Amino acid sequence: MLTVDRLTIRNRAGRALVEDVSFSVGPGDRAGLIGESGSGKSLTALAVIGLLPPGLTATGEVRLGDTSMIKGQEKLRTRVRGKVVATVFQEPLTALDPLMPAGRQIAEPIRRFRSLRGTALRDAVHAALDEVRLTDTDRIARSYPHELSGGQRQRVAIAMALACRPQLLVADEPTTALDVTVQAEILDLLDRLVDTHGTALLFITHDLPVAARVARHTHVLREGRIVESAPIADLLARPAHPYTRTLVDSARRFDAALGRHLS
Amino acid sequence: MSKRLHLYIGLVLVLIVAGAVLVSYLWLPFAPDDTSGGRLAPPGGDHLLGTDKLGRDLLTQLLIGGRIALGTALGAVAVGGVLGLGAGLLAGFATRWLDDAAAVVLDILIAFPTLLLAMLIVAGTGASLGTAILAIGLAMAAIVARLVRVLVKQVLGRDYITAARVAGVSWPRIVLSHVLPNIAPVLLVNLALQAGLAVLAEASLSYLGLGTPPPNASWGRMLFEAQATVLTSPVAAIAPGLALVTLVIGMNLTADGLRLGVSDADR
Numbered sequence: 001m002l003t004v005d006r007l008t009i010r011n012r013a014g015r016a017l018v019e020d021v022s023f024s025v026g027p028g029d030r031a032g033l034i035g036e037s038g039s040g041k042s043l044t045a046l047a048v049i050g051l052l053p054p055g056l057t058a059t060g061e062v063r064l065g066d067t068s069m070i071k072g073q074e075k076l077r078t079r080v081r082g083k084v085v086a087t088v089f090q091e092p093l094t095a096l097d098p099l100m101p102a103g104r105q106i107a108e109p110i111r112r113f114r115s116l117r118g119t120a121l122r123d124a125v126h127a128a129l130d131e132v133r134l135t136d137t138d139r140i141a142r143s144y145p146h147e148l149s150g151g152q153r154q155r156v157a158i159a160m161a162l163a164c165r166p167q168l169l170v171a172d173e174p175t176t177a178l179d180v181t182v183q184a185e186i187l188d189l190l191d192r193l194v195d196t197h198g199t200a201l202l203f204i205t206h207d208l209p210v211a212a213r214v215a216r217h218t219h220v221l222r223e224g225r226i227v228e229s230a231p232i233a234d235l236l237a238r239p240a241h242p243y244t245r246t247l248v249d250s251a252r253r254f255d256a257a258l259g260r261h262l263s
Numbered sequence: 264m265s266k267r268l269h270l271y272i273g274l275v276l277v278l279i280v281a282g283a284v285l286v287s288y289l290w291l292p293f294a295p296d297d298t299s300g301g302r303l304a305p306p307g308g309d310h311l312l313g314t315d316k317l318g319r320d321l322l323t324q325l326l327i328g329g330r331i332a333l334g335t336a337l338g339a340v341a342v343g344g345v346l347g348l349g350a351g352l353l354a355g356f357a358t359r360w361l362d363d364a365a366a367v368v369l370d371i372l373i374a375f376p377t378l379l380l381a382m383l384i385v386a387g388t389g390a391s392l393g394t395a396i397l398a399i400g401l402a403m404a405a406i407v408a409r410l411v412r413v414l415v416k417q418v419l420g421r422d423y424i425t426a427a428r429v430a431g432v433s434w435p436r437i438v439l440s441h442v443l444p445n446i447a448p449v450l451l452v453n454l455a456l457q458a459g460l461a462v463l464a465e466a467s468l469s470y471l472g473l474g475t476p477p478p479n480a481s482w483g484r485m486l487f488e489a490q491a492t493v494l495t496s497p498v499a500a501i502a503p504g505l506a507l508v509t510l511v512i513g514m515n516l517t518a519d520g521l522r523l524g525v526s527d528a529d530r
């Protein structure tokens with residue numbers, strides 16, 4: 001499904017921001033990518049959809065099915081986006097166009113990939129909102145992003161990403177900007193949707209407990225390199241790399257502190 | 264004062280001038296070249312503001328000057344807006360050396376004084392309102408283009424553009440439905456400011472004899488002509504000065520008030 005092979009991303013000055021990253025995600029798999037801020041998670045995600053910011057260049061290979069997201073024709077990549085791979089971003093504030101009603105933003109991919117128009121399109125938009133457990137779909141569809149809560153915005157973004165039934169969803173810290181209860185709801189929602197549709201998931205986070213909730217095989221990224229890859233349960237139980245160990249330890253300390261206060 | 268109040272006061276001031284200009288097309292107190300009132304008649308009677316040193320009615324001149332001021336503002340904003348937006352969009356989408364080149368060229372153009380550019384154009388084609396509008400519009404285009412370039416780059420970096428591209432939305436559609444609406448608020452504020460500057464620039468050109476040629480009265484030329492008689496008939500200088508200030512402050516306050524829309528969009 002997705003194979004990333006020795007992906008290296010350099011900036012204009014030639015400095016490697018992501019280096020020699022390789023991993024793969026099979027159909028229906030749930031891969032995790034975990035690392036601290038600035039470790040290159042978002043750049044890896046952007047390279048996977050073939051939309052690196054200008055000034056950055058990628059070498060190595062990223063393949064989605066038969067399509068290279070790095071080399072070859074842009075036309076082929078356009079065909080893959082939306083249908084094969086879709087994304088949810090970290091910041092619900094910038095993930096939606098502030099000047100466009102939510103419904104119209106969800107309609108964009110549906111119109112293009114499912115060729116729906118008029119009432120059929122409207123119905124599909126409402127079905128998509130329904131699917132992410134938003135009630136009062138009429139109001140939500142007409143709302144501008146600033147009229148929605150962070151959680152609602154992120155649900156709209158998920159609806160937009162999943163509207164065309166992609167085979168792979170790249171979720172770049174979709175819950176980082178949300179408070180803990182909303183975070184849990186959104187994670188459950190993602191969990192359920194990905195399960196029902198058999199969508200493969202590349203889940204990116206800096207938060208080990210969050211990764212433990214949704215991801216299975218997980219790669220630990222540090223300063224642009226993968227330092228350790230293992231099923232998340234093994235990472236938690238037997239972290240091999242010192243950096244992974246510090247991640248696990250700090251999560252444990254946090255848990256312990258919580259436990260002390262609760263008991 | 265709140266931004267909303269700025270907007271209202273600004274619009275009222277601009278509308279006063281615009282209303283007077285509209286009226287001038289239906290009715291003028293006197294024909295522009297009617298000198299029957301005698302030279303330098305004081306305000307009052309038939310001639311509400313008096314007459315100038317050639318005996319022409321000052322209110323009539325003032326209204327015609329209003330047409331020129333507003334016409335310049337609209338014309339220059341149209342020229343500067345269209346050219347600036349086009350060039351700015353192109354530069355905003357350009358990458359690497361093309362983008363660097365665009366940035367340098369725009370900076371050089373902006374460093375070039377508007378009045379100097381106007382003088383060069385006038386030297387080539389002769390003074391006329393069209394030349395003045397063209398010169399002011401061209402200078403404005405460079406400033407607008409630089410702004411648009413930066414705004415476009417900012418918007419293109421937002422996640423919703425990436426989301427739209429993942430959703431397979433074509434570039435023309437992304438520009439129309441995402442980029443333009445999102446740069447519009449800031450652009451409008453800037454164009455309103457530029458309109459005020461254009462009015463001032465036209466007045467300066469006419470004051471220097473490089474704008475609208477006689478017998479069409481521009482506020483700048485009225486000021487120039489009133490200079491010699493400012494002590495004996497101050498109204499001839501005060502009236503166009505006041506009109507100029509009203510329109511320019513009106514446009515600036517409107518621009519300031521429009522920032523309200525900008526913070527809305529950023530929320």
Ligand SMILES: Nc1ncnc2c1ncn2[C@@H]1O[C@H](COP(=O)(O)OP(=O)(O)OP(=O)(O)O)[C@@H](O)[C@H]1O
Pocket residue numbers: 011017035036037038039040041042043044053054055056206
């Ligand atoms: N458009 C860009 N141009 C140049 N450098 C960039 C660009 N975007 C990111 N970088 C650099 O690449 C590195 C990795 O950035 P990236 O956004 O992938 O980090 P991240 O792991 O997603 O961090 P976070 O958890 O804060 O989102 C950083 O050092 C960053 O400064």
Ligand SMILES: [Mg+2]
Pocket residue numbers: 041042043090172173
């Ligand atoms: Mg990131």
